[in-house]
Structures are given as structure tokens and as C-alpha cells.
Amino acid sequence: MSSAQETEKEQLKEQVEALEKEVELLRGKKEVELVGDRYEEHDWQKICNIDFEGTRDPADLRCFWQNFLHPSINKSPWSRQEVQQLKEVSRRHQDHNWDHIAQDLGTGRTAFMCLQTYQRFVSDSLKRRRWTEAEDRLLRELVNKMRIGNYIPYTQISYFMEGREPAQLIYRWNQVLDPNIKKGPWSPKEDQLLLRAVARHGERNWWKIRLEVPGRTDSSCRDRYHDTLKEGVKRGGFDAQENELLLKLVEKHGVGRWAKIAAEIPNRSDAQCLRAWKRAVRRSLASAAVR
Template sequence: MHVYRVHIFTVVCALNRFMASTISFTFNVNFLCLSLFACLCVCVSSGETWQKTLLIHSVTRDSLRRLIQPKLSKVDYLSQKLSRAAETDKQQLRQQMDSLERDIELFRAKKDNELVGDRFDEHDWQKISNIDFEGTREAEDLRSFWQNFLHPSISKLKWSKEEVHQLKEISRRHEQRHWETIAAELGTGRTAFLCLQTFQRFVSDSLKHGGWTPDEDALLRELVDKMRIGNFIPYTQMSYFMEGRDPAQLIYRWNQVLDPSLKKGFWTKEEDQVGRGRGLDRTHLVVIASDGFFTHYWAKNKSLGR
């Protein structure tokens, strides 16, 4: 079994430190990487929803253990005391033990949604990492993913136009700083990170529309190399680290220009034969599915001089 993990930064609380900071929104891209990567390095692809289900189950089971453990310890203590108690005291001890065992059964009957607790409740993340995930996910990555993305209190709904407009107004009042405060004032179940993410994608007017610089190309290559999970390239997450570029721009730049597997130049006779065999010629747009995205290749006779 191959485990694809990103080991760039080991920042534990960088996200919270960044959201609470007083720096302006026009920050350096490298600082953004340092601040946000702690929670993004654990993002799972859409094909790994079982990991999300496992994490929810692990957290609720840990919550149940924390509720039950003190009572189990008390039962064990009373049981030892019962073995040494006088007959006149045994009835009272049994009643106490019966009451504790009823409480334990009530806890065990709780549903998962009653056990998730608060976003920032403490859990044994190391145990969850080592036992439930068999070491395939770091403890701090699991904690960050739970607190910033997966907790049931976090809204997973698509952002409405009204919500984005409210975000624009609130972030303007706070000068694009203090994202925890902005998220709380928005009051729609979004985390500070999700507010920053949406601001960067839909509100900020800092998107670039000009040509790519060599530094941007180098950063995109590095992000693909570091964040790629098997054949999956998380363009949306990568766009958070490239100031002024949206996911569509990254997709086009990588698939049309930078991907080292691209074949450039004249079509071979074999390629022509394959295309004709499928009812296509070189003037058609061939749409190739790649990692959940669509890459568009134009093969034009005139542009190739053939």
C-alpha cells in the first residue's frame, strides 16, 4: 500500500496564528504557504470519503471513551471496596455501582451526532493516528482537518451570492485582517480558513490576468510536485498558495504548458491514424479527462503547417 503524504511544514498552530494576525491581505505567498499548509496537507481527494467517515467515527468513539472512563474507574474502585466491605455497607456500594453502570449504558446509547462535541474539544489525536489510521495520517494533520473542515458545525454548503457579499462587507470593515473575527461576525458556520479561501477566490480583485513569470512557473511546478497525491492534482488547494491565480489558470498553465508529459510539435502518422480510427481529425477539439479535470488540446492543421 502506497501512502501519499506531503511533508513540507510541521506547523501545528500556524493557521490560528495567521488568522489572528494583524498583517494585511497583501501578504507574501511563501508566508501564506507556511500559515495554511498545516491544515491543507491532510486534504483528501473526493475518492477517499471513507477517511472522512473513519475520522468522524474515531472522534465520536474517543468522546465516548472520555465520558465512560471516569465512571469505569469508579466502578472498579467500588468493586474492590465491596470485596472488603462489611455486610452492612455492601448494599449501598452495590447501589452506587448499579447507578454508574446505568450511566455508562446511557452514554453508550448516544448517537454519533450527540458525541462530536465542540470543534476545539481535545481528543487523543495520536491514538487516532496510530491505531485508527494505522500511521497513514499525522496526528496534527487530523486535528487540523477536523477543526477546520470536517466538524459538523462547519457549513459545507455552496456559498450563496448574499453570503459572499456579506463576506466582502465584513472583511472590508476589518481591513482583510482577523479572519476568526470575520468568520464569527459572518455567522454562517464558516471557519476563518474558509472565509479567507472564499475571499481570495471570489472577492479579492488581486487576480492576475497577464502572462506568467518564471517565478510563478517554478512555484507551480513545486506545488504540483509537493501536493500531488498519486494521480490527483489538487488545483483548488494549490491556488491558495499562488497569489492572484485561480484554479482554472493553474489547470490551463499546467496541462497546456508545464506538464513534462506533454508532447509538442507535429502529430505522428500513428497519432493521425488513431484519431481517424475514432472518427476525429486534427481540427477537432479532443477533450481528455485527467484527474477529474478536463484538459483541452487543439490540433490545428494550419498552426502545425500540415
């Protein structure tokens, strides 16, 4: 404005005022109004090439946007009332046509979210059995295809793995399938990293601790600390007195209540109690087979 000719100043002033009004209008709009409809088409190939440097498939980006990231999607936890409503709506549609089910539900959920929640909380068909080689192979393929950097969309992946819920996928990948998982003996350097992480995060936040011990799972970090590094923990196998006490406590608390059981066996961890119990069961079965 200061360097413009007098004849241009009035025109520039009008342009500035028009832009200020436009900005003010944009500020008053909701986020969903700014980004457009969930199914509005964008140049996904351009987004793929520029923003993701060609590392993502355009169809995958569109699917991720329309089924998870769009701000119109309700990402809040499901309430019991909403799950019950989903059960009733899905029954009316005979558990088919999830687009219509999501629309009739009317709570801002996507068809995929309705199907995933139905499988998790309503359906009785979720698999609880052992993982098959085919399932492991499919999970590896889906993670390699759908991950964005360090982010793995387990909820979206579960849509392609019938009968498996996100929590199952998270556990299977992080504890078994991730190629970065390190197995075998611990090094002195790893022990130091583990001790520092425990000092920083405490003895409960193992998912945080494992991030500071590259290649080790949260369960392996926990077992290493409690079995080897923690002060005051007794090493070695259970003696006759400990085994007798263990059997009484299992009868008292039940199998699986290892934290409670360990609290009543001096200087023993819950993991040690579990392993001692398994050894006792194996010995009992072996004795029965001999007889």
C-alpha cells in the same frame, strides 16, 4: 450467552443491554458530535504513520482536516447574498483577521474559505498577468507536499499563492506543469484511444476524454481530434476565399467568438479559425513593418 454459566448469563445480558443503549445514543447523534470539535486535537502522528504510511506530514493532515474536511464546515456554493455579506463584514475588519471575519459571517465558513472567496469575488487584486518562474516553482512544491494520492487540494494551495484563485491553479497544473504531460507527435495507438474516448463521451467532455489518453491534456486531445481525426474537417491552410470570409466574420462576431465563426465557414473548426486569424494578424503586422 449459550455457552455461559447460569451465573454469568445475567451479567452478560446486562452488558449487552448497556451496549445496545450506547449504540442507540450514538445513532441519534449528529456527525459533528461524533467527530468532535474542529480544533479538537488528535494523534496526527499516529494517523500519519498508520493511515498514510508516513507519506503525509502530520501538520498538513491537521490543517487539511481543520480547514476543509471537518463536517461542520459549510462546503456548499457561495450565494450572492453571502458574498455581499462577506464584503460588508471584511470591510468592518479592514480586510484583516480572517478568523474574526469568518466568525462574524456566521455561515459555517473557515477563515481560509472567506479569504479565498474574498480574493476571487470581492478583491480587485487577483493577478491576470503571465505566470512567473517563481510562481511555477512554488506551485510544484505545494502540489508535491499537499497532494493526497491523486487528489490535489487546489483551494487550500491557493491560500499560499497570493492573488491566484483555484481555477488558475487547476489550469496551470493540468495544462502546463504536470510532469506527466506528454508533448510531441501523436502515435497511432493514441489516436485510437482518442477516437474511442470521443465515441464514449462525445465531443464536449474533454476533461473525461483526456483521462483515457494518458499524458495528453484536454486541449491537446481536442485539437488533435478536430484538426486531424474528425471526419468532414478540411485540412491544410485557408485559401484566399476562406481568409476573406474569416475577416468578415471576425468583424461581424468579434475576436474570440471562434465557435460562431467556424459555424459559418464550411468544414473548418474553431481552432483552425483561430490559427488562421493569428497568421493573418502576423502577416498584417509584417506588411506594416515593411512599409
